[in-house]
Amino acid sequence: MSVRVAITVGFAVAAASCALPFIVVLPFFRTLETRTLAYASFLLSAIWLITAVYALAKYRKRGLWSMLGIIPASVWPAFWVLISCACHIDRRNCL
Numbered sequence: 001m002s003v004r005v006a007i008t009v010g011f012a013v014a015a016a017s018c019a020l021p022f023i024v025v026l027p028f029f030r031t032l033e034t035r036t037l038a039y040a041s042f043l044l045s046a047i048w049l050i051t052a053v054y055a056l057a058k059y060r061k062r063g064l065w066s067m068l069g070i071i072p073a074s075v076w077p078a079f080w081v082l083i084s085c086a087c088h089i090d091r092r093n094c095l
Contacts, residue, residue: 001058003055003059003062003063003065006051006055006058006059006063006066007055007063007065007068009051010051010052010055010066010069011066011068011069011072013044013051013069013073014044014045014048014069014070014071014072014073016044017041017044017045017048017073017075017076017077018072018073018075018076020037020040020041020044021037021076038076041080042077042080044073045073045074045076045077048073049073051066052066052067052069052070
């Protein structure tokens with residue numbers, strides 16, 4: 001796998017992780033639960049992390065470009081963790 005392929009795959013997975021909760025507005029996906037979207041977002045973020053570590057390990061300095069996906073890959077998992085922490089503090093903060 002070349003460095004361009006690794007970075008492209010990593011960024012595509014990160015973008016999918018970021019855009020995943022927005023697919024609820026499509027009529028076909030309205031039956032999905034929020035929990036399912038959260039788990040899928042965590043899964044895609046884990047896949048991005050594996051791809052980024054692979055790119056960094058194999059390509060070293062050139063693999064740093066894979067870190068561009070850290071923001072889109074971590075938006076929703078960070079949101080779900082914050083909501084979960086708020087729920088544990090006070091049940092009225094839950095969605």
